[in-house]
Amino acid sequence: MAYRVKKTVDTTTSIPLGRLAKPIEISSYVKKIINASQYDFHESEAFEVTEVVLNESLNRGSVFGSFINNPGQEILGGIVKPLIPHITTVPLVGEHVVVVEYNGQHYYTSIINRKGSVNENSIPGVSTEYVSNTKYGANFERKKVKQIQINEGSVLFEGRFGQSIHFDGENNSPTIRIRTNVDETDGDFIKENIDTDDSSITMTSDGRGINFDGQERRGKNIIIKSDNIFISGDSVNINSKSGQTIKMGNPTLPMKPTVRGDVLLQFQADVTTLLSDIQQLLVLGSAGAIAAKSITLVPKIKRLVETISKQKFLNKDILAS
Structure with a gap:
C-alpha cells in the first residue's frame, strides 16, 4: 500500500576511491551514497475503480479495482471499503480514489478530482x-x-446531479x-437563485x-420555494408573533380573505334559530305572546347584523388568491 520511490539509482559495483583518497573525493563519494539512498514516501495510493458494491451487508459502498502505481498489488481484505462510515460518496466505474491501509484492510478516503467535474471524474483504463x-x-x-x-x-x-x-x-x-x-x-x-432554482430553502440572518x-x-x-410544497403532520401550527398577514396563491392576482369556519357555522346556526323563532311567532294568537316572543328575537337579530356588518366570518390575516 504505502510505497517508496527512489530519487536516484547507484549503479557502481566498486568503491571508486584509492588508498590515499583526497578529502574532496571522499566527500563526493559520501554524498553520492546518501543521494542514492533517498526516496519519496507515499502513505496513500491512487486506485482505479472497476466495480462498485452498493447495498451489500458489511460492504456497502465498497469497491473493486487495481492500484495505478502497482496494478498487481494485492488488495488487503479482498475489497476496498469506505473509510468514513457515516458520510458516503459512492465512486463511479473509472474514477480514481485515494486508498490507505489500516490494520490489514484497504480503505478509500475520497475521489480524486481528475476533471474538475461535480458530475463524474471517470478516466478508465489507467x-x-x-x-x-x-x-x-x-x-x-x-x-x-x-x-x-x-x-x-x-x-x-x-x-x-445538481443538488447542493x-x-x-x-x-x-x-x-x-x-x-x-x-x-x-x-x-x-x-x-x-431562489426564483429560478427548481426547489430551494434559504435561511438568512441578515438577508441583504x-x-x-x-x-x-x-x-x-426562511424562504421556501418550489412548484409544490407539502407539509404533513399530526399537528401543524403556524404562529406569527407580529400578526402579519399570511398570503397564499399567485401574488400577481388579487388577494381575498379566507373564511373562518367556526364563525360561519355559528352564523348559520343563528340564522336557522331565528327563522324557527319567527315561524313560531306567526302562529301565536295573542298580542301579548307575540310581543313577549318578539323581545327575545332582538339580541339574535343584532348578533346576526353585527356578524354581517363586521364580516366576522372572514379571516383577513390569511389571504388567498
Whole structure:
C-alpha cells in the first residue's frame, strides 16, 4: 500500500576511491551514497475503480479495482471499503480514489478530482487495459452539471446531479442554501437563485442581497420555494408573533380573505334559530305572546347584523388568491 520511490539509482559495483583518497573525493563519494539512498514516501495510493458494491451487508459502498502505481498489488481484505462510515460518496466505474491501509484492510478516503467535474471524474483504463464503451455503472449517465459559485469562506456540498448545500456568508452574515436545479445551458458556473432554482430553502440572518419575488428580503428569513410544497403532520401550527398577514396563491392576482369556519357555522346556526323563532311567532294568537316572543328575537337579530356588518366570518390575516 504505502510505497517508496527512489530519487536516484547507484549503479557502481566498486568503491571508486584509492588508498590515499583526497578529502574532496571522499566527500563526493559520501554524498553520492546518501543521494542514492533517498526516496519519496507515499502513505496513500491512487486506485482505479472497476466495480462498485452498493447495498451489500458489511460492504456497502465498497469497491473493486487495481492500484495505478502497482496494478498487481494485492488488495488487503479482498475489497476496498469506505473509510468514513457515516458520510458516503459512492465512486463511479473509472474514477480514481485515494486508498490507505489500516490494520490489514484497504480503505478509500475520497475521489480524486481528475476533471474538475461535480458530475463524474471517470478516466478508465489507467491502471489496466482500456475497455471501450466502459459504463459508469448500471444506470448512471453523464450530464452537464454546473458548479456553484463560491465565495471567501464558503463551505459547499455538491451532489452529482445538481443538488447542493451551501454554507455561505452574504455580507459576512451566515446564510444556508439548500437547492436542487437542472441547468444544462452554456457556462461552467451557476449562482443559486431562489426564483429560478427548481426547489430551494434559504435561511438568512441578515438577508441583504437575498432577493425573492423581485424584492430584497432583509432580516431573519426562511424562504421556501418550489412548484409544490407539502407539509404533513399530526399537528401543524403556524404562529406569527407580529400578526402579519399570511398570503397564499399567485401574488400577481388579487388577494381575498379566507373564511373562518367556526364563525360561519355559528352564523348559520343563528340564522336557522331565528327563522324557527319567527315561524313560531306567526302562529301565536295573542298580542301579548307575540310581543313577549318578539323581545327575545332582538339580541339574535343584532348578533346576526353585527356578524354581517363586521364580516366576522372572514379571516383577513390569511389571504388567498
